[in-house]
Amino acid sequence: MDGNAPDFAAASRTALADPQLRGNFRRAMDGLMSKRAAQFADAGEWTGVRALAASVRLRALSKLPELLETLEENCTRNGITVHWAATTAEANAIALDILHRVDAKLVVKGKSMVTEEMHLNAVLEKDGIEVLESDLGEYIVQLDGTMPSHIIMPAIHLNTKQIAHLFKRKIKDAESREDAAYLTDLARRVLRAKFQAADVGMSGVNAAVAETGTLCLIENEGNGRMCTTVPPVHIAFMGLEKVVEKLEDVPPVISLLPRSATGQPITTYVNMISGPRRPGEKDGPREVHLVILDNGRSSIYADPELRDTLRCIRCGACMNHCPVYTKVGGHAYEAPYPGPIGKILVPQIEGLEKRGAMPHACTMCNACVEICPVKIPIVEIMGRLRVEAVKPSGAVKDGGAKASRTEAMVWSGWAAMNASPTAYRVATLAMSKLGNAAPSSLPMLREWTNVRTKPRFAGRTLHDLTRAKGVPDV
Amino acid sequence: MSAIPKPARVYYFGTCLVDLFFPDAGMAGIELLQSQGLTVVFPQGQSCCGQPAYNSGYRADALKVARAQLDLFPGDDPIVVPSGSCAGMMKKHWPDLFHGEPDEAKAVQVAARVWELTQFLVHVLDVRLADKGEPVRVTWHASCHAQREMGVVEEPKTLLRQLANVELVELKREKECCGFGGTFAVRHPEISAAMVGDKVADIEGTGAARVVSGDCGCLLNITGALEAGAKAARGQHIAQFLKERIHGR
Numbered sequence: 001m002d003g004n005a006p007d008f009a010a011a012s013r014t015a016l017a018d019p020q021l022r023g024n025f026r027r028a029m030d031g032l033m034s035k036r037a038a039q040f041a042d043a044g045e046w047t048g049v050r051a052l053a054a055s056v057r058l059r060a061l062s063k064l065p066e067l068l069e070t071l072e073e074n075c076t077r078n079g080i081t082v083h084w085a086a087t088t089a090e091a092n093a094i095a096l097d098i099l100h101r102v103d104a105k106l107v108v109k110g111k112s113m114v115t116e117e118m119h120l121n122a123v124l125e126k127d128g129i130e131v132l133e134s135d136l137g138e139y140i141v142q143l144d145g146t147m148p149s150h151i152i153m154p155a156i157h158l159n160t161k162q163i164a165h166l167f168k169r170k171i172k173d174a175e176s177r178e179d180a181a182y183l184t185d186l187a188r189r190v191l192r193a194k195f196q197a198a199d200v201g202m203s204g205v206n207a208a209v210a211e212t213g214t215l216c217l218i219e220n221e222g223n224g225r226m227c228t229t230v231p232p233v234h235i236a237f238m239g240l241e242k243v244v245e246k247l248e249d250v251p252p253v254i255s256l257l258p259r260s261a262t263g264q265p266i267t268t269y270v271n272m273i274s275g276p277r278r279p280g281e282k283d284g285p286r287e288v289h290l291v292i293l294d295n296g297r298s299s300i301y302a303d304p305e306l307r308d309t310l311r312c313i314r315c316g317a318c319m320n321h322c323p324v325y326t327k328v329g330g331h332a333y334e335a336p337y338p339g340p341i342g343k344i345l346v347p348q349i350e351g352l353e354k355r356g357a358m359p360h361a362c363t364m365c366n367a368c369v370e371i372c373p374v375k376i377p378i379v380e381i382m383g384r385l386r387v388e389a390v391k392p393s394g395a396v397k398d399g400g401a402k403a404s405r406t407e408a409m410v411w412s413g414w415a416a417m418n419a420s421p422t423a424y425r426v427a428t429l430a431m432s433k434l435g436n437a438a439p440s441s442l443p444m445l446r447e448w449t450n451v452r453t454k455p456r457f458a459g460r461t462l463h464d465l466t467r468a469k470g471v472p473d474v
Numbered sequence: 475m476s477a478i479p480k481p482a483r484v485y486y487f488g489t490c491l492v493d494l495f496f497p498d499a500g501m502a503g504i505e506l507l508q509s510q511g512l513t514v515v516f517p518q519g520q521s522c523c524g525q526p527a528y529n530s531g532y533r534a535d536a537l538k539v540a541r542a543q544l545d546l547f548p549g550d551d552p553i554v555v556p557s558g559s560c561a562g563m564m565k566k567h568w569p570d571l572f573h574g575e576p577d578e579a580k581a582v583q584v585a586a587r588v589w590e591l592t593q594f595l596v597h598v599l600d601v602r603l604a605d606k607g608e609p610v611r612v613t614w615h616a617s618c619h620a621q622r623e624m625g626v627v628e629e630p631k632t633l634l635r636q637l638a639n640v641e642l643v644e645l646k647r648e649k650e651c652c653g654f655g656g657t658f659a660v661r662h663p664e665i666s667a668a669m670v671g672d673k674v675a676d677i678e679g680t681g682a683a684r685v686v687s688g689d690c691g692c693l694l695n696i697t698g699a700l701e702a703g704a705k706a707a708r709g710q711h712i713a714q715f716l717k718e719r720i721h722g723r
Contacts, residue, residue: 323650360662363653367618367649386531387531388531411530411535415534415536418542419521421542448659450663453702458494458495462500465497471486473516473518
C-alpha cells in the first residue's frame with residue numbers, strides 16, 4: 001500500500017476497539033432501519049415509488065448532457081450564474097473568486113457533500129475566511145475538528161453526553177447539560193448571530209430541475225433556508241449528476257430520500273430556489289451562483305455499467321443497512337462518502353491506486369441493494385471495480401493498481417484444480433486426508449482462527465459418499 | 475419463482491464447501507429428494523460454481539471453472555443446490571459471466587434450471603414433513619445470497635414449522651450478514667469477527683440449542699465462532715437437520 005493511501009483495515013481496527021463508538025452506531029442504525037421499514041410497510045407502494053424514482057434518475061442520466069445545457073440556460077434566465085468545474089481545485093477557485101469579489105469575511109454553510117469532496121472548508125480557512133457549518137450535525141463535527149461520519153447524519157458517531165462535553169469545551173458560557181433540547185438551543189443561538197452577519201451562504205443541491213432552472217434543497221433545521229436567503233450572496237454546489245428533467249420528477253426523489261434516510265415521511269423544509277431577489281421582493285440574496293462539479297463523474301458516465309453509480313440521491317440508507325458500516329462507522333473509510341455508495345463512488349473518483357482496497361471492504365451481502373431507493377446495483381459495481389483493480393479495461397482511474405502476480409497465480413491454480421475433474425478429485429482427496437493437519441498459524445487460517453475454530457475437513461467428500469451409496473452419475 | 479410440475483429426476487450440484495466440509499448435509503439433501511420419489515443424479519465431474527474467483531475480480535478463472543460444469547447437466551431436469559449462495563451464483567451470475575461467450579445460450583439454459591434446496595422442497599415438491607425427533611428449540615440463519623439473490627426467505631422456516639416438536643425462535647436481526655463474505659473473513663478478520671460476534675449474541679438471545687442454515691460458508695463461520703466461544707448452541711445445515719427429524723434422531 002502506498003504512503004498516501006488511507007488504511008481502512010487499520011482505521012477499522014481502531015473503530016472496533018472503541019466500545020462507545022460501536023454502541024452508538026449499533027443503536028443509531030438499528031433505530032434508522034426500523035424507522036425506514038415502517039415507512040415502507042406497504043410492499044406494493046414501495047415497489048411502485050421505487051420504480052418511479054429509479055426511472056426519474058435513469059431518464060435524467062440517459063440525456064444528461066442535454067439536460068445540463070437546459071439547466072444552465074434556464075438557471076441563467078432566472079438570474080443564477082452557472083459555473084462549471086472539471087476538478088475540485090477548479091471548484092474551490094471559483095468559490096474563492098466570488099468570495100474575494102464580494103470581500104467576504106464570513107461564510108455560513110448548509111449541508112453539502114460536494115463541498116466535503118472539495119475540502120472547501122480547509123481552502124477557505126487557509127484563505128483567512130471564517131466558515132461556519134450550520135447543519136447541527138455538521139456544526140458539531142466542525143467544532144470537534146473531525147469529518148462527517150455519515151452523509152445525512154454527520155455526527156451520528158457521537159451521543160448526547162459526548163456532544164454536551166464538546167459544547168462545554170468549545171462554546172462560551174455553555175452549561176454542562178446532557179439534554180438534547182438544551183444543546184440544540186445553544187447551537188441555534190450561536191448560529192442565528194452568524195446567519196445575520198454572514199457575507200455569503202453556501203449550500204448543496206438535492207435536485208436541479210432542468211426545465212425550470214430550479215434548485216431543490218431539502219432539510220430539517222431551517223438552516224438551509226437561512227443560508228440560501230439571508231446572506232447577500234448564495235453559492236450552491238452540485239455534482240453534475242444531480243440534474244432531473246422536469247419539476248414533476250422532484251416529488252419521487254424528495255419523498256423517497258427522507259423516508260429511506262431517516263424514516264421521515266418528508267423533511268421539515270423543502271426549498272425551491274429559482275434565482276436571486278427580484279425587484280420589489282423583500283428578501284432573498286442579491287446573487288445566486290451554481291457551481292457544477294465534474295471531478296471524475298463524466299468518466300463514470302462514459303461506462304454504461306459504472307454509470308449507475310450516478311443515480312445516487314445521497315440518502316445514506318445504504319450506510320444504515322451495511323453490516324460493515326454499522327460495525328466500524330463512517331470515519332474508518334477516511335473518505336467523504338463512506339459505506340456502500342462510498343465504496344463504489346470514491347474509488348472511481350480518486351482512483352484504484354489510492355482506493356483499490358475499498359471495494360473489498362464488503363461481504364457482498366446485498367443489504368444495500370435491497371433498500372436502495374433508486375435501485376443502484378451497488379454490489380455488481382463493487383464486483384466490477386474488483387475486476388478493474390486487477391485487470392483494467394481503462395474505464396477506471398489507476399486500473400490494475402492492485403494486480404499481483406502471486407494472487408493471479410493462486411487463482412489460476414485454483415481454476416486449474418476446479419476445471420478438471422481429475423485434478424479436483426486429487427486435490428479434494430489430499431485436503432480431506434491432510435487438511436486438518438494444517439497449523440492454525442498459516443496465513444488466512446491465522447486470521448480465521450482468531451475467533452473461530454479451524455474448519456474441519458470431513459474425511460470423505462460428497463463425491464465419495466454418493467459413489468459409495470450408488471447415487472447415479474448420469 | 476414460478477413453480478414447475480414435479481419432475482421424475484433432478485440433478486444435484488453439491489458445491490465445493492459441502493463436498494469438503496459438510497458431505498453428510500449434502501447426502502441428507504439427496505436423501506430428502508429421494509424420499510419424495512425422485513431420481514437424483516450427482517454428476518461426478520462437478521466441482522465449484524466459480525464464485526470465489528468471480529467475487530475476487532478474477533472473472534476469467536471463474537469462467538473456466540463454471541464452464542467445466544456446463545456439460546454435466548444435459549436436458550431439462552432441474553438442478554438442485556443445497557446452498558443459496560452457490561445457487562445464486564449459477565442462477566443470477568452465470569448469465570453475466572458467460573455474456574458474449576460462445577456457450578452463453580447453454581449457460582443461460584442451465585442457470586434457469588437452478589433451484590435452492592428448500593425452495594425446491596417447498597414450491598415444487600410441496601413436502602409434508604413428519605417430525606419424529608425430541609422437542610428442541612432452534613433458530614434460523616438466513617444467508618444473504620439465499621434471501622437476496624434467490625429470494626428464499628420463508629421456505630426454510632416453512633419447513634421448520636412443519637416439525638411438531640421443533641420450536642422456531644427467529645433472530646432479532648435475521649437479515650444481517652454473519653460476516654463470512656468469502657475472502658472478506660480473512661481480508662478483514664477484525665470486522666468479520668465483530669459481525670459474527672453480533673450474530674452469536676443474537677443466536678444466544680434466542681435460547682436455541684441449534685442454529686440451522688442453508689449455506690455452508692455461513693455455517694463454517696458461525697459454528698466456528700460458537701465453538702471457539704464455548705457456546706451451547708450448535709450449527710447445522712438444514713438438509714441434515716430435516717433428515718434427522720424425519721428419521722427420529
